[in-house]
Amino acid sequence: MSKPRRPKRPIDGVLLLDKPQGMTSNQILQWVKHRYQAEKAGHTGSLDPLATGVLPICLGEATKYSHYLLEADKSYRTRLRFGQRTNTSDADGEVVEERPVPVITPESLEQVLARFRGDIMQIPSMFSALKQDGRPLYELARAGIEVAREARPVTIFSLTLDALEPPFAELTVCCSKGTYIRNLVEDIGEAIGCGAHVVELRRLSAGPFDLTQAVTPAEIELLEPQGFAALDALLLPPWSGLADWPRVELSESSAYYLRHGNPVRASGLPSEGSVLIFQVEAGCEEFLGIGFVDDDGMLAPKRLLKSSY
Structure with a gap:
């Protein structure tokens, strides 16, 4: 009789892993995915089994931005x-x-x-x-x-x-x-x-990540008995790999129109290129996704989180 499948979690974030020697990037990805019971996961550039060091693992919505890390130095x-x-x-x-x-x-x-x-x-x-x-x-x-x-x-x-x-x-x-x-x-x-x-x-x-932020598989195993709250505390925000991008803050009303695919006016926009978008209201902020400056100088949606719709 086969064992029942473990339920998957819609967990979002970036786990910065110090990859051990002897495992492929895909093997360590599956190892992380299993421990987090993540619905979706991906890594941002392979390391050979011989290699060790910084390997960002993107979980859930963070996978939408993983290819930008592939482009990073x-x-x-x-x-x-x-x-x-x-x-x-x-x-x-x-x-x-x-x-x-x-x-x-x-x-x-x-x-x-x-x-x-x-x-x-x-x-x-x-x-x-x-x-x-x-x-x-x-x-x-x-x-x-x-x-x-x-x-x-x-x-x-x-x-x-x-x-x-x-x-x-x-x-x-x-x-x-x-x-x-x-x-x-x-x-x-x-x-x-x-x-x-x-x-x-x-x-x-x-990119913006280095070894000082990374955790080892052994550290993750030590936290496992404490449950998902302890493991989730290791995750960086989904946008953390793009931390050096320009940041734009929107009000609740502007964010509403952007979520529905409409370009909006926003202060602090660069003359061109992509930006990180946050909704800021009463001192609280929520990451919505990434956008770009269109030909009219307005902020248009490019890749928004599911939760922002």
């Missing part, structure tokens, strides 16, 4: 090994080539790193989550199939050498969306002349 700390190339460009793969490591000094490595700062072109790994004809590249790679990939522009805002103990080095990278750190490491290894792969990778930040 991110930062990482990585430990790499020179002299070995693997088929996945990280330590989870098989070593496919070994070469002698030349003498590497902080000065000589810094000269190489300088070539990778700023706008660069990067060819995505076959072990990335990019899709070809609907299938992730890593599925094709595991089946022994390799397909052509076009180089894509990415931006390395900063690339800092933190430690050097050949054949190992540690780097901190701040980069634009779509940057693959293992590809960057492999390219740096080729520029040195001996190849390289990622040994450790930790995401330090994603």
Whole structure:
């Protein structure tokens, strides 16, 4: 006899998780969804099983804004090994080539790193989550199939050498969306002349979120016996990933018309672009969703929460 299904909850918010090593992003997503009994959940950008660190999990209405976090800049700390190339460009793969490591000094490595700062072109790994004809590249790679990939522009805002103990080095990278750190490491290894792969990778930040705000699965398990109130207290607001966006406050009457799809006049609007919308009345505020400034300079709805209708 099968067990009865656990009832799902319409819980909304962002859980900022410190992802552990050894789990895929989808595995940890399902783990969180189960513990919160959430009706709906999604993550904002995959981390490899090898990687740890900042992984925002969006629950309920927060999933409406998850794709904006996919577009956000991110930062990482990585430990790499020179002299070995693997088929996945990280330590989870098989070593496919070994070469002698030349003498590497902080000065000589810094000269190489300088070539990778700023706008660069990067060819995505076959072990990335990019899709070809609907299938992730890593599925094709595991089946022994390799397909052509076009180089894509990415931006390395900063690339800092933190430690050097050949054949190992540690780097901190701040980069634009779509940057693959293992590809960057492999390219740096080729520029040195001996190849390289990622040994450790930790995401330090994603958009406005950083590790100081993150909780671990162990911390969540400790709170579970206290019930959903304790777990829900860990959640950030659905709009927290967009905290740096302009904010617009509406009265109850203006919010009523906006909820029904009508552009409204509002003070403090930027000249263009998207904004966060709050209804503020008698000192209380309610997040309604996001809107944009239309051609007439009015605030129009773009993506509102269900609860705001």
